[in-house]
Every structure is written in structure tokens, then in C-alpha cells.
Amino acid sequence: MSEARAFDPEGLLRALQEYGVAYVLIGGLAASLHGSPHVTTDADIAPSAERENLARLAAALEAIDARIRAPGVPDGLPFDRSAEMLSRSSILNLTTRHGDLDLTFVPAGTGGYEDLRRHAIEITIRGTRVVLAALADVIRSKEAAGREKDRLTLPALRKLLDEQRGRD
């Protein structure tokens, strides 16, 4: 694998910002930002499926050389990065020049972007604007996904949520 495709969350999210992509950060990276001790090496986002946003997302994916992640293909497989193709997709597991990026239009247990955006938190990290899913929503989607790797992280996330609620 080339170092150029090593995980760089800042570069990845900055590219989305530069192209004006509307998204909510979910999954392991969102959980880490909320305080989870598990460190992840990919970013999961739920993008808005609005037509204009898909065009912006397509441009961003082009700029970061997004390719389909596949076993045995270190730099990924080329694919049609058009807005039209994105409109027909539900999940894309990608590798980019800033590392791995998973797009999920309707993450398990959620109603997609609009649903997640309602309680999302907007923060600026080192100059990069990040729209971060609420911890309760991260937990909700991991619970619904029901994968073993999610199940292992859930106890720590629930404890964090209890602590968050105790401070409020």
C-alpha cells in the first residue's frame, strides 16, 4: 500500500468541506471524538442524498481519487464517481488518497442524513468544520448494525453517554 492512502481524517474531512458536501460523521471516528478509547483508521459518513449534494460529493470523491475498497487490490478499484451513480447507491466502502471512507446513505437504525443532522454537533477541528453525529445516534446505529465489532465497543459508548447525560 502506498503511504499516500494512509488514514488522514483531517485531509479527508477538509476535502468534503472544500466541496461543500453536507454529511454527518458517524461510526468509529465519531465515537472516538466523543471519547471512545477505540481508535479507528477509517471515516464513516452519512451524506445528504439531495441531488445538489450528490454532485458536490461526486466532485469531492474525484478530487480525493476515491476507489472501491477490495481485498487484494491495495489502491482500490476505479468506479463511476458520478452523482447519478451515487443516487443509486446505499453503501460505498472506499479508499481515497486520505485513507478509507465509508459512505452510508441510511445507516442502520437511523433515517439517514436528515435524521442524524437533527441532533448532530457542528465543531471546527483545526480549521476543518465537522458535523458530528450525537453520541446517542452513534450508539443507536451501532446497536442496529449488530456486528460483533460494534457489540464490543458498545459498553464503553453507553458509559460515555451516561457521563454526558450526567453533566447536562
Added chain:
Amino acid sequence: MRGRSGSKRVRGGSAETEPCSQPIELDPAEIAQLERNLALTHAERLDQLVRAVAFIRAGQAELARRDE
């Protein structure tokens, strides 16, 4: 793209939880990610983690400031 077909089963666990005796199913995208991480040199892997952790810590600090 994320599907169960073609998934492989590996043993796994977590330092924070009890050791996991059940096999964990990985889909092809996760296998690809593991392969690429394994292909990194030790230094590259550390660089990647350091970069991720630096970003995460900056984000956590920003969230903490908001809570104050």
C-alpha cells in the same frame, strides 16, 4: 457493497472487554482495510495512528470547550 457474501471469519477480542471466543465476521471491505494496514511499515502504521489520534484529541478538546 457491504455484504455477508464472501466474508471471512477471524478470531478477535478487545483489551477492554473479555476475550472474544466467537469468530468475528469481516466483510470484503474490512479485509481490504486490514490488508492495507498490514502492508504498511511499522513506522507508517504509527504515523497513521499518530495523525488520527492528534485529530481526535483536537476534536475532543473542542467538544470539551463547548461543554464549559
